[in-house]
Amino acid sequence: MISRESLRDPPAAEGGTFMHLNAAGAGLMPASVVAAIKSHLDIEARRGAHWAAADARGAIEETRVLAARLMGVAPTHLAFGEQASRLWALALASMPLRRGDRILIARNDWGGNILNAVRRAAAVGAEVVRLPMTGAGRIDIEQAAALIDERTVAICASAVASSSGMRQPVEALGALSRPDTCLYFVDGAQAIGQFELTLPAASADIMVAPGRKWLRAGRGQAMMALSDRALHRLARPIIVDQSAGTWRPDDSFLSREDARRFEAWEFSAAGRLGLRASFQELDRIGLANVRAHNTEKLRCLGANLRGVPGLTVFEDEEAGAAFLTFQHASVPADDIVGEMAMRGIAIASVGLDHARWELEARGLERIVRVAPHVYSSDDDIGRFTEELGRLVKRV
Template identity: 85%
Template sequence: MTSAHLNAAGAGLMPESVVAAIKSHLDLEARRGVHWAAADARHAIEETRILAGRLTGVAPTHLAFGEQASRLWALAFASMPLKRGDRILIARNDWGGNIVNAVRRAAAAGAEVVRLPMTGQGRIDIEQAAALVDERTVAICASAVASSFGLRQPVEALGSIARPDACLYFIDGAQAVGQFELTLPGASADVMVAPGRKWLRGGRGQAMMALSDRALRRLVEPIIVDQSAGTWCPDDRFLPLEDARRFEAWEFCAAGRLGLRASFQELDRIGIANVRAGNDEKLRRLGANLRDISGLTVFEDEDAGAAFLTFQHASLPANRIVEELAMRGIAVASVGLDHARWELEARGLERIVRAAPHIYSSEDDIGRFTEELERLAARADLDRGRSA
């Protein structure tokens, strides 16, 4: 059975160049040992930082790597000065891990968490959000695209709102970087994170964080430091590095980092505009197919520049749809309260199905997905009719 992968929002399929880069370095590690292999590849590894900085719009000195985007976000957020009475503005559809970390830290410090207002279409309401920003605001947090619904959020407009000098603007770019033009300075952001495994197709265990000058000034003392992230002084003081590497650990997967480098090179070869155009075309076909299936509700307008499409069926639970399709070799995902509680509760939902094609997704992939989903829906309708 041939497989169809429509889960780029979870993890995109690695191109051959990425796989080759990872395998090649693993072979080198097997021959020379991991330390010598990393030393041999140091220039290529450092080029990864340059390419990541170019993609996110920052100098290499303002780019940090880690294993997981949400951990980098949490590390930066935990390193931000916070006191009783401070206010954190955060979108209800931000990544669940970001929300949990913000809520926990605010509770410990006596700070206030305020949800950013949303429009009826599920986008951040910029005018109302601006009215919430005052001298107490120390952080504004949003995802460029939520993991629960595929509409692009107006993060550039949110960044244009006047805010106190001490206020840091956090953007989670997990569902945007690699398929939309999004840079840290373009969005007037201070902290922006993204993983390598989604739309960049760089494999698992690699993520990046871009920082502004303001963020580097505010986050001088990371809550956790690695001995390589600064200088251990004779008097036992620790002086963090002046650049973003203060947030990095000495230990990392060099093969994975080189795979990420290859993914940046692949994106440069294809062109992000071509990626977006290709994804838009696939989403239009996918959306048209889904809207023809009885009992199905699609939550995005595929003509409005969505990152992916989400839906629910009137009688088929989301988990069952995902499991049944998986047995037929078709990969989609579901998103539930465990990852998107605030957003789903606001919409009166518990779990939805997410279909996320990428440029490698073929017409046959979308056709097979549609046919199998139609069969599941028809069988559900038949079962419901028998039990009526």
């Protein structure tokens, strides 16, 4: 078992009274990630971006191997991009879609995924159907099975919704029988890096995740894992880059056979190397240790929050929540976030602009989200809840 001190490897920016409880937005980068990024930028400044990238080619390719291993696919089935939701949208846009086809999507999927599905369906006369939910806020697998038929070309869900820390039964959803032409999209943004989740285990065809959240890499790095079925169905990406295939003499374009057909030639080599360092840091700590630590902190946080008058916590931390969300009876969510920021405490809120379907179904407009990670301590949890209690009492 790794020591508590080693588990809490201090973030590069740690210092002063600042406290970070927003890993669901962007986790604090560990010192090793920042060092990897800075080191490569120094080389770029001395030798130029192209030469620096060429010298780091082996380490950059190792990033693909590590990402593929984490998501349970071969390196040939792993694509990188600058944003997980853009990779998701690129895959959806590249999928054959006709009038009368149906896309089944969870109401608590990421807002950008929902908007892209709605717009794509409207453009061709396809239909978007919301997956049924249980009263507890999880996808109802039995009712979902009844919706899948020969018209279903895509099923879409997030492993953990950004507006709720509750895990969704994406493995059970993927185990349902579906047409051979149906692709299963899983957004792993709030799961990869703290839960065991792979593309094969979820029986998914497309799985995306950013580096900046639970993996603690820098911004602008994301990955997409693809199944064999997805590579076959998405043979002609809607957008191509010269590096994604071959420009032939007759001006046709032959896409690569592997997942790199979705990549762009231009990317931040420094950021990619930072992502590599984040995978190495996760390997050092161990995914099981990350989850055990986060579970312990959420239990402490939940117990404290339930002692604050007028506050409702929406998740059961004993049921394996990814983070906690709450609402206060009289203090608006944005006021809580702003007041905490003035006290040097970073938390976040989620509103209708990002989770309209989910929040409207629950009769909410905005909730507060608190997401501790491996660098969070009991003292952090205690200080946050003390400051929140003072704020509520003052109001």
